Amino acid sequence: MVSIGCGASIWQLGRADTKIALAANLQARQQMPILNANSVSWTLDEARERRMIVWGNL
Incomplete structure (x- = not known):
């Protein structure tokens, strides 16, 4: 039981x-x-987790 508890705690620290x-x-x-999404066509990697501004017409 002790080894299971130690293994679980090490796993949690890694997480x-x-x-x-x-x-x-x-x-x-x-x-x-x-x-600015209207000026350049951004790739997903460039835009991932970034703030963006987009203007559009309905």
Whole structure:
């Protein structure tokens, strides 16, 4: 039981590290300049987790 508990806690710490890294990446991408979707056709990788401005007609 002790080894199962230790293994589970190590697994949880690994998950926490992953989530912290993802949150830091998301915060960094949100601090980048806002993209204008009307001026350039952005790729998914360029636009992922970024703020965008779009103007359109109905």
